[in-house]
Amino acid sequence: MPARVSHTYEYPRPALTVDCVVFGLDEDDLKVLLIQRGVEPFAGRWALPGGFVRMEESLDDAARRELEEEAGIRPGHLEQLYTFGTPERDPRGRVVTVAYFALVKLSAHTLRAATDAREAAWFSVWDTPKLAFDHVDILATALQRLKGKVRYQPIGFELLPPKFTLTQLQRLYEVVLERELDKRNFRKKILAMDLLEELDEVEQDVSHRAARLYRFDHKKYRQLEKAGFNFEL
């Protein structure tokens, strides 16, 4: 451990943090990852995972590091969301936070409790406890982004297990977009894009006719993308 030194600047500087909104899909429920705060301010309250940006790491790296540290998660998709910087958003003083937006396959991650015993848990996005700081605003912004984004970029697949049925996929869209979709048209459209690989497998352990499993073809998507193809709905 290096000796603790202090750092002096000619002008005052805001502190800089990152905060992550991590979404996961649990059956028909959209979940967000929250961490229970152990210290003041807002001790005991739930908050988005996040922390201070180190001097030698990029913002993206900071977001990834915090997720790894606080919940043992490596998201399948991570992108910068928005930067929140109202002077009063943190009672300790001026703290500007760069918010990130992440998607994980819930099935693939067992949550690891944070090292410092703070608790991490998934909550339905429609029913979260009261959040610390301005994290409700951040969450709302992330939800909006998700809604906007699933329609024209195939990021929804990051929320599903590698093999999924078309019905699962449709449900995902219905949950995120908060409206029902026509089954026939949904399938026609998504299959017409030729981005799904039809597997020779079907669901297991269901008490009705088993649905065929599909896999998202990332390689094909990148090819089509280069050729000027536009994913939509």
Next chain:
Amino acid sequence: MPARVSHTYEYPRPALTVDCVVFGLDEDDLKVLLIQRGVEPFAGRWALPGGFVRMEESLDDAARRELEEEAGIRPGHLEQLYTFGTPERDPRGRVVTVAYFALVKLSAHTLRAATDAREAAWFSVWDTPKLAFDHVDILATALQRLKGKVRYQPIGFELLPPKFTLTQLQRLYEVVLERELDKRNFRKKILAMDLLEELDEVEQDVSHRAARLYRFDHKKYRQLEKAGFNFEL
């Protein structure tokens, strides 16, 4: 002037700046506002207007203030774009910048030189001089955002004078989207939205048949927006 004091923190902090990409439309050319740097690093190079965020102002306020100070501009539209925070982006040390994206009616603004004699000027976005820092990346990001955004939000109007012809509007879209549009379809679509107020005036001083002038109806737009209306193309 307060005595210059220094500021000490337990952990090092990045410096925080804002940088603004300001677009303006000059006939058929899309322009961006640049400032010539007076000091190192990159003295003499052109750069985006911007500067340090003060402790008591929000990020948006900082952006507005810098635009006012450096060019005497109050943009018709201003929104946060993206935050750039690679550790090496500024040779002086760690500087994280929140980039903004602004639109102004070029006709309404005569550029005011910055108080400290740094020069401000408009450049065609397709032909800028070499920029300081990572400002090319910021500009590219802003252009992308503009392209994406004009199609589903009526922000294009912020680039035109209050009264404009349909041809001007179409040209604007053609320039931004970098492709030609069909005149009849464009008019049909835009008029069908019922967002333009047809004025009893026509262009002046043209050596051919004068075109009718229109005005964008902000009030009607807000109403339709609440009713779930979607502006598109």
Next chain:
DNA sequence: CGGCATAGTGTCCGGAGCACACGCGAGTCA
């Protein structure tokens, strides 16, 4: 008064979206 430059306008066609209904396969339970 003729030429020219831009304004302004309507139709047709194909593809996409949408509503609708039925057969299938597998598990369940009596």
Next chain:
DNA sequence: TGACTCGCGTGTGCTCCGGACACTATGCCG
């Protein structure tokens, strides 16, 4: 073991929207 139930998986036809497309109108100028 056979009948039932439940969700999977498909074809069709109608409607409507979006894109392609070419000519007439108007005003200025020389």
